[in-house]
Amino acid sequence: MSNYIVFLTLSAATYAIFGLGLNLQWGYTGLVNFGHVAFMTVGAYTTVLLSLQGVPLWIAAPIGGTLAAFLGLLIGLTTLRLREDYLGIVTIGVSELVRITIQSDKFTPITGGVGGIQRYELPLNFAPAVPSYLTKLGFIGLFAAVMGLASWRLWVWGRKNMNKMWQAALGIVSFFIIYICGAISLYNYDDRAGLMLLTVTTLAIIYVGLERLINSPWGRVLKAIREDEEVPKALGKNVFWYKLQALMLGGGIAGIAGAFYAWQITSLYPSNFEPLLTFNAWTIVSLGGAGNNVGVILGAVVFWAYDTVTRLDWIKSLPFSSDQVGAFRIMIIGLILMVIMLWRPQGLLGNKDELTLGK
Amino acid sequence: MTDLLRAENLCKSFGSIKAVNQASITVPAGSITGLIGPNGAGKTTFFNLLSNFIVPDQGQVMFNGQPIQQLPPHRIARLGMVRTFQVAKALSRLSVLENMLLGAQDQIGEKMWQAWMPQVAKDQKQLKEKAMTILTDIGMDHKAADFAGGLSGGQRKLLEMGRALMSDPKLILLDEPAAGVNPRLIDDICGHIQRWRKDGMSFLVIEHNMDVIMSLCDRVWVLAEGSNLVDGPPAKVQNDPQVLEAYLGS
Ligand SMILES: Nc1ncnc2c1ncn2[C@@H]1O[C@H](COP(=O)(O)OP(=O)(O)OP(=O)(O)O)[C@@H](O)[C@H]1O
Numbered sequence A: 001m002s003n004y005i006v007f008l009t010l011s012a013a014t015y016a017i018f019g020l021g022l023n024l025q026w027g028y029t030g031l032v033n034f035g036h037v038a039f040m041t042v043g044a045y046t047t048v049l050l051s052l053q054g055v056p057l058w059i060a061a062p063i064g065g066t067l068a069a070f071l072g073l074l075i076g077l078t079t080l081r082l083r084e085d086y087l088g089i090v091t092i093g094v095s096e097l098v099r100i101t102i103q104s105d106k107f108t109p110i111t112g113g114v115g116g117i118q119r120y121e122l123p124l125n126f127a128p129a130v131p132s133y134l135t136k137l138g139f140i141g142l143f144a145a146v147m148g149l150a151s152w153r154l155w156v157w158g159r160k161n162m163n164k165m166w167q168a169a170l171g172i173v174s175f176f177i178i179y180i181c182g183a184i185s186l187y188n189y190d191d192r193a194g195l196m197l198l199t200v201t202t203l204a205i206i207y208v209g210l211e212r213l214i215n216s217p218w219g220r221v222l223k224a225i226r227e228d229e230e231v232p233k234a235l236g237k238n239v240f241w242y243k244l245q246a247l248m249l250g251g252g253i254a255g256i257a258g259a260f261y262a263w264q265i266t267s268l269y270p271s272n273f274e275p276l277l278t279f280n281a282w283t284i285v286s287l288g289g290a291g292n293n294v295g296v297i298l299g300a301v302v303f304w305a306y307d308t309v310t311r312l313d314w315i316k317s318l319p320f321s322s323d324q325v326g327a328f329r330i331m332i333i334g335l336i337l338m339v340i341m342l343w344r345p346q347g348l349l350g351n352k353d354e355l356t357l358g359k
Numbered sequence B: 001m002t003d004l005l006r007a008e009n010l011c012k013s014f015g016s017i018k019a020v021n022q023a024s025i026t027v028p029a030g031s032i033t034g035l036i037g038p039n040g041a042g043k044t045t046f047f048n049l050l051s052n053f054i055v056p057d058q059g060q061v062m063f064n065g066q067p068i069q070q071l072p073p074h075r076i077a078r079l080g081m082v083r084t085f086q087v088a089k090a091l092s093r094l095s096v097l098e099n100m101l102l103g104a105q106d107q108i109g110e111k112m113w114q115a116w117m118p119q120v121a122k123d124q125k126q127l128k129e130k131a132m133t134i135l136t137d138i139g140m141d142h143k144a145a146d147f148a149g150g151l152s153g154g155q156r157k158l159l160e161m162g163r164a165l166m167s168d169p170k171l172i173l174l175d176e177p178a179a180g181v182n183p184r185l186i187d188d189i190c191g192h193i194q195r196w197r198k199d200g201m202s203f204l205v206i207e208h209n210m211d212v213i214m215s216l217c218d219r220v221w222v223l224a225e226g227s228n229l230v231d232g233p234p235a236k237v238q239n240d241p242q243v244l245e246a247y248l249g250s
């Protein structure tokens, strides 16, 4: 049970970071990025390849994020001055280009090509040794701090919106369950538990940072661009530069998510970076509500809860082949998205009032 | 008076339509200058050329003694010339107050790396007070917390003007500020424009409502089919046979 929760938390947190990057670009700035996985690919491969050269992970991962942001700069400089749909088309192309480059013969000596990379360093991996009791206690304490802080924020939010109280309570209860399971796993330490702690902590830091940015005058300009870019332009804001920053920062965040993704899957293949991942990020952002960071995190949790539940053993007792089940799972996601678009087009946490507004 | 804005021989064609053809204008500092003309005369296009939202085919624009036709629109706005839109553009999913705050220039925290600075909150508080003062002036203070997308057409026009004022501009280009605004409020707005002018701001106003033009403007320029027809004091322009013909003929 606690292994299952750790896996779920780890996957959801990684995808939440990934989704937060897209949410900055699409949800707040209105940039159509259909190649989000490209940033993740660059982040993942950079981190892993650098760590193979002996670069410490805590340096390699930020460099991965920086290179992903640099990819955003390249894409932005070439397309952001054009009509907005060009960005969508170019990002699709770039994401495939990145993947195909990595698996091409020419780069196989560096990237491992289709054969992938199997053994690389993982963070907080003490094996075969075990961390000391003190270290473990420190980890459990840090985890308590992060989950406690999250619960406290939810509590404050619930107090402010009295009608949302039960939702806040539900969130706090789930945090508590995650905490208990996480703490048990951290106590019986393995590197999965350590990675989960690291991912959740990183997610918390990125979330807090993004919220601060979004609620600053800088974030206001992004939202203005999303609504109608002529207005900030007429009021002296350099719209191009702001869009570029959003694209780069969102890409950098996806690059960081790439490092965690690589550590989670423990061996890296180009096929891990199919366009399906971009689709998943869009699903998560739409599920939770574009332009709502808490919603994105919730969307990632719902997405992974769905994903893992439909991979459990009970599925095998159904009279379908595994291919059929696989196709079926994706169909259901499509169906859920359609239902959401009809019933709650603002997403699970979005504000309905916003949608009834005209331009 | 020195010229705050001087545009000479601006031209812009859309395909075979010469929307603006060799049009010129001067706006003296501290003035309220009017720009009138029949529908389709090219007034809005002329504004777009002045602010470089549309790049002119040819012509010069000087603002505050500096050539600006090479500058991107946001740089022109930062120099102190802010335009508004004929079809008012509200930022729907931002509150009215947020719309106003967007207008302020050089805010602390407008740059990404400043978002964490402690001065941001103080700066924003001051700007909010300023925004509320302007909103009160234009009779919109009770709407401050509402989404701008819920405003009526007339309220959007007012919001647009207020937002432009937030930037402390030297010159505001108003494209039909009175269109769709109720008559009593039009009088109020005219009063405020006069007052803002006394504070040192200048205005270039496109308007079909002749009462507004007559009561506000020091000088009026008439555009017809993309070219200058006449210009002069409002009383003179109003009775000019050429102007009457242009309006009746269209
Ligand atoms: N983007 C464009 N593409 C093609 N034609 C255009 C464009 N913008 C304006 N025009 C044409 O240019 C001419 C001038 O239009 P403009 O909007 O400047 O007129 P106006 O004087 O502002 O009229 P109104 O008083 O009705 O607002 C019109 O014939 C219009 O159809």
Ligand SMILES: [Mg+2]
Residues within 6 Å of the ligand: B043, B044, B045, B086
């Ligand atoms: Mg017009």
